[in-house]
Amino acid sequence: EVQLVESGGGLVQPGGSLRLSCAASGFTFSRSWMSWVRQTPGKGLEWVANIEQDGSEEYYVDSVKGRFTISRDNAKNSLYLQMNSLRAEDTAVYYCAEGRVAHDYWGQGTLVTVSS
């Protein structure tokens, strides 16, 4: 059974940092592009970042470039999102998802709240 389990969300002040983690199992993690997708409460989905199988290529939505960094550890079947200089508009549920465009597997999401 495929599982993606996110962790690391929480309440952080504007300007603060958080590191999200996603533990993967049930599929060959090292062969998959991986992505982070977020959803503002009550709003739509927004792609945030993705990373190639060996970590050599990374892409980001313009609004997080220079502030967020996606990374992976294939030995640990884990995906990460380092989020710095957080803003109120980054408040959302963050999903880990398998794939580059078509996401067959999703985690349950972790809530990040940026507020003073």
Next chain:
Amino acid sequence: QSALTQPASVSGSPGQSITISCTGTSSDVGGYNYVSWYQQHPGKAPKLMIYDVSNRPSGVSNRFSGSKSVNTASLTISGLQAEDEADYYCNSYSSSSTPVFGGGTKLTVL
């Protein structure tokens, strides 16, 4: 990285067919056959329903079908059922090597 355009809401009666559109540009929907559709029920993670414009993942009902014409992709649900009531999102690969999502469509089964 502009969002794809979807209608905010659509509705239909049980047994009917509905179509949800997803309009982009030649730099995304029109330029690549990498359009996906997702179903999301309240409080749940999205579920992949269609990938690569018209392909269904294993386990997805054949009542769901996808197509594309120029810069607009479409999701059609036939034989509408109560459990189809959900939010639906499209996404597409784009010329910036990044995917872009649509704003989402709320489907109401009357």
